[in-house]
Amino acid sequence: MLENLEHIRNYFSNYVKLIKFKLRYKKLNKISIKDITDSVILMTDNGESVSASPKYINQRQHILRYHMVDIQLYHLENVFCNINSSSFVTQDIKRIFIEEFPYISCKQANYSSGFLFKHNSENGYIKNIKIDEAKIIKNALFLGGNGSFNFYHWMIEIAPKLLLLDNSLLKTKKINKILINECVIKNDNYNQILNKYAKHLTDIDFIFINQNKIAFVEKLYFVNTFNQTVYNYKEIPKNYQVMTIYNQIILERMKICLSNSISTGQFEAHEKIFILRNEDTVSEYNNRKYNQSEVFSFFKNQGFIGVYPDKLTIDEQISMFKFANFIVGPSGASWSNLIFCTKDTKAISWIPESLEYFDTYSSLAYLENIDMRFIKYEVEGNNIHQPYDIEVNSLITLYKNMTEVF
Known part of the structure; x- marks a missing residue:
């Protein structure tokens, strides 16, 4: 019953x-x-x-x-x-x-x-x-x-x-x-x-x-x-496939159109920049807080200047990326400015393990001849928008690997 x-x-x-x-x-x-x-x-x-x-x-x-x-x-x-x-x-x-x-x-x-x-x-x-x-x-x-x-x-x-x-x-x-x-x-x-x-x-x-x-x-x-x-996946691929496409002819037009008014000395330039995440401007849904102070502390000692791209004008962002030779920071929309970097610029970023093949910025870096490398971090339950911790020693090893002179 x-x-x-x-x-x-x-x-x-x-x-x-x-x-x-x-x-x-x-x-x-x-x-x-x-x-x-x-x-x-x-x-x-x-x-x-x-x-x-x-x-x-x-x-x-x-x-x-x-x-x-x-x-x-x-x-x-x-x-x-x-x-x-x-x-x-x-x-x-x-x-x-x-x-x-x-x-x-x-x-x-x-x-x-x-x-x-x-x-x-x-x-x-x-x-x-x-x-x-x-x-x-x-x-x-x-x-x-x-x-x-x-x-x-x-x-x-x-x-x-x-x-x-x-x-x-x-x-x-x-x-x-x-x-x-x-x-x-x-x-x-x-x-x-x-x-x-x-x-x-x-x-x-x-x-x-x-x-x-x-x-x-x-x-x-x-x-x-x-x-x-690809806007979103129903199921994240387990093997690499094309997830991002770019038209290289249009990328060049974009670069010229957005940056042709930027001149040397117009804005303060730094050779090494660290992209800081502005927690005041992110939504509750996108709560990807991480041990930023600990990570930045190391890079600050290596001569990096911390910047909040979203607090800069678009011209300042373009100039910042254009004149830097080494850029470090978490994955995010600010890396769109890679198109303004000069050839052979070096870059380090990190992405969650579940998105190990996320190719939006790695493809852009490849097309622009930028040496961009990544480390992976773990999140619980594959929730890519939750807080996480970066293993600082892994970043240090990668940085030294990229700056060591043989």
Whole structure:
């Protein structure tokens, strides 16, 4: 009798959960961005690029080659979008277009962000759209996507798409508005990056969209992501595969565009810098506190200057990385500035063991001819966002290995 009651109780509990889920989320048919036929090629495949795994002591570095993707301007009509998601929903709310990383299967990746709650290879589940609350826009270029609030994603992945546009193309397509995450106008550095990348464009209005809002665009244009890191994994790979792609031609354009106004002596320069983590600006979710004082103490005695990149202007960050010859610090978005380093700069960073193949910054360093090496640290339960301790002796050994003169 008791067992039957428990069975009935579980049945109704699961039924209520299912009803609540259906009230909050809607199941749509998933379509890949690559299946959109209305597009204009902005740059064709320019040969191979290289992906490189992190370099560790006594461990082989993996080097993989891949073809750079064609860069295209895509066109969709009558779609809903959220500035924090690289996906678009059709007007009838039956289909969702999702931009996928080109070199792994959809089964491995997790593109959930913004209004996209979860997905599989056939379907996407979105938070129910309140149609009457959507901001209606006639014609616009979408310059948002997964991680558009993050310094790396904004500077390296999203904003550089502006470099592929010209006034003639925008005029032909009647594009005079660009949709951008509202956080950009609230952050001086993000705004400076926007202005530098868009300085060649005229007669364009920037429309800053709150990341919690939905827009409905009658004629929407967007550029596929040619510098891209897999946003999240459903299951972290046990072997190395391409997880980050870069277009080397665009990387060079980015470097010139962002740094051509920086001159020698304009800002204080240091040969050795240590990236300090500003705990006041991180979220509870991203609580990666570590024994920073202990680690920095060693490097300070070696002549390193501690810097908080997020407290510097973008020009100061560029200058700091450009004139340094040795950089040390935890993995994080500040390493986006590697593109400004000179050839043969040395660097040390660290990542959790579960992410031993995380190649975003190791690949960037490889392409820029920077000698960047890593150590791994352990976390409980593979929670990469929790506090941790670095084994200082391992860092000391690595540093001495990199500075020893034979």
